Every structure is written in C-alpha cells, then in structure tokens.
Amino acid sequence: MRVEFLYWDGCPSHPQALRELRAAMSELGIDPEAVAVREVDSDDAAGAERFTGSPTIRVDGADVQEPGDEPTGLTCRVYHLRDGRISPIPDPEDLRDALRLALTEQEHE
Amino acid sequence: MSLSIGDHVPAFSLPAAAGGLDGLGGNTPAVVVFTCNHCPYALAWHDRILDVARDVDVPVLLVNPNDGERYPRDSFEAMQQRVEADGGWPAPYLRDEDQSVARAYGAKTTPDVFVVARDGTLAYRGAPDADSQDPSQGAAWLRGALEAVLEGRPAQPAETEPVGCSVKWKA
Numbered sequence: 001m002r003v004e005f006l007y008w009d010g011c012p013s014h015p016q017a018l019r020e021l022r023a024a025m026s027e028l029g030i031d032p033e034a035v036a037v038r039e040v041d042s043d044d045a046a047g048a049e050r051f052t053g054s055p056t057i058r059v060d061g062a063d064v065q066e067p068g069d070e071p072t073g074l075t076c077r078v079y080h081l082r083d084g085r086i087s088p089i090p091d092p093e094d095l096r097d098a099l100r101l102a103l104t105e106q107e108h109e
Numbered sequence: 110m111s112l113s114i115g116d117h118v119p120a121f122s123l124p125a126a127a128g129g130l131d132g133l134g135g136n137t138p139a140v141v142v143f144t145c146n147h148c149p150y151a152l153a154w155h156d157r158i159l160d161v162a163r164d165v166d167v168p169v170l171l172v173n174p175n176d177g178e179r180y181p182r183d184s185f186e187a188m189q190q191r192v193e194a195d196g197g198w199p200a201p202y203l204r205d206e207d208q209s210v211a212r213a214y215g216a217k218t219t220p221d222v223f224v225v226a227r228d229g230t231l232a233y234r235g236a237p238d239a240d241s242q243d244p245s246q247g248a249a250w251l252r253g254a255l256e257a258v259l260e261g262r263p264a265q266p267a268e269t270e271p272v273g274c275s276v277k278w279k280a
Contacts (some may be wrong), residue, residue: 003220010275013149043179075180078149087242088149 001060001102003035008046008054011076011090017055024095028103046072053077057090059098060105064090111215112231114267118223119213120151123172123203126188131201132170134223138232138258140251141169141223143216143276145175146191147182150273151219153241157248158220161237162200165255169200174211175277183277209278219274224254224264232258235269 005021007014022032028104040051049056052070052079056063081091112118118141122132133139145153162169165271170208177184185204204209214223224233233254237247254264 011221012272072182073180075147075277076149078147085242085244086149086152088153 001030001034001099001106002058003030003073003099004038004056004058005035006051006054006056006058007039008039008040008051008074008076010074011054011088013076014055017056017057017089020089020092021057022097024092024099028099030099030103040074041075052103055089057095057098059102062098062101064094064098111217112223112234114231114234117229118225118231119149119210121205121210121213123205123210124185126185126195126202131203133168135229136168136252137225137229138227138255139170139225140160140255141170141172141176141225142220142266143172143221143223145173145180145183145212145219145274145277146187147175147180148219148274150172150241151177151189154237154248157237157244158222158251159199161248161251161255162198164252166253167259171198171200171202172205172210172216173202173219174205174208174216176208177206178256178279180277208276208279216271216276218271218275220273221271221276222251224251224258226258227235227261233264233267234271235266236272239269241272249275 007017025032040046053075054065076088079087081087120134122130125131175183226232234255237248237251240246
C-alpha cells in the first residue's frame, strides 16, 4: 500500500492532518511511519503533483476526497466533513475508508 | 508593519461586491475582518462572523485582499457571484485590489479580525474564536471584544493568534 501525504508549509493544517492520518493507519494495523510525506513549495511543483491544496492525501494514488475541478496551487485545501461542515482537514472517516479500501484490494491481489 | 492594540486604525473606502463603496471612517466602533472565498478556515468561520453582523448594531466590514489573478476564486467577480448566490450578506464584502488596506493593518491570514473601539483605536486583533471547527464557539472572542468596546472597557483577551490561510500577496 502506498500512502502519500503532500503538504504546503504556508497552510497550518498539515500537522493535525498528518497526526489523524497516522492514527487511522495505526487503528487499521498499518505502519504509521509508512506514509510518504512530501512538501510542495512552488506553483510548478503543485502542477506536477496535481496538488490542489494542503494537505493532499492519496492512498494507492486515489485521493481521499476527490478534488473535482479544483485548480492546482499553493493554498489550503477545502474539505467537506460528513456532517456538511467545511474543514481544512479531511473527515477521519474518509481516511479510514480510503485505507480500508486499499487493504481490501491488497487482500484480493 | 502591523497594528498594535491601542493604535489608531487606518480609515479606508473600498468597492463592495454588492455595489458602491463602503469602509471605515468615523463609523466606530466597528469590526474589520480580512477574509476570502477559497480558504477553508475563512469558510468555516464565515457563518459565525455573519451571525455577529446580524446580532450587533455595529458595522462589520469584510475585506478580501487576496491576489485575484493567482487565486481566481478571490477575484472581485467571484466575490460578487458569491454574495449574489447567497441572496446578499448582512455585512459588506469589500475588494482590497491593491492590498493597501491589508498592508496598513498588517493582516496575516484569512480570517484576521480587528475590532475598532469608539475612539478609532484597535481593541482586539486575532481569530474569531478558539476553534474554526467548532461552530458552538460562536465567534466568542470577537463577540467578547465587541461587548467590551461597547461598554468602554478593554477587551480580554485583546490579542490572539490569527489562524487561517496566509494572505495571498501579489508578487
């Protein structure tokens, strides 16, 4: 399983998001240190990484909340929580679902 | 440059998304909030700030200073569309196109809240409340500062750390 965590240091949400991602990984028996953490620090890098805001989290290449037509760039990312609130970090349940899906696919390989 | 508590705050007049000009002159006490369209922190706190504007008989001025070229969601046109889509706001949404107001105030983030006392000095600067993710906070720091200035006493706290997306300065 490949877990990627991309962040921009200009947005303050990444430490909490990384903590929550690692907690979800631990909960599901995945090594929390296995996450690949990468800083995105330029508009060019944001374009190359398809980075639509900080943080962007992908599990086996799939975004934990598909960004739709959001433009790439150095900004904080807007997430929608399951109760409808807007948040700078993804819903923890979305993180768990993405990890569970990858685990299930891994089992079927 | 950044304003300190007790400093006289600069007056300004800016184009409003709903039309015309609005701003800070002699209409104090007042609240100036630097905010924007694209930041999750600004969006999460938005309803709480508008609730304050509805609840108090004090001007609340929302100022978007972000570079609209690099961040098209913060262009004046996008601001106008947002206000129109909401059927109007209880506070003017103002465009700081040359970012001079944000620079004069030393705005750091969206949101960044400035409460101006009756004598035109800065009474509070910082976040609306302690947690963007907890609507029950109800912009408590902003409301507390407003109550203080209306009663002629110092705000407690007078300063908190603004939390949000950095202001998107033009290159």
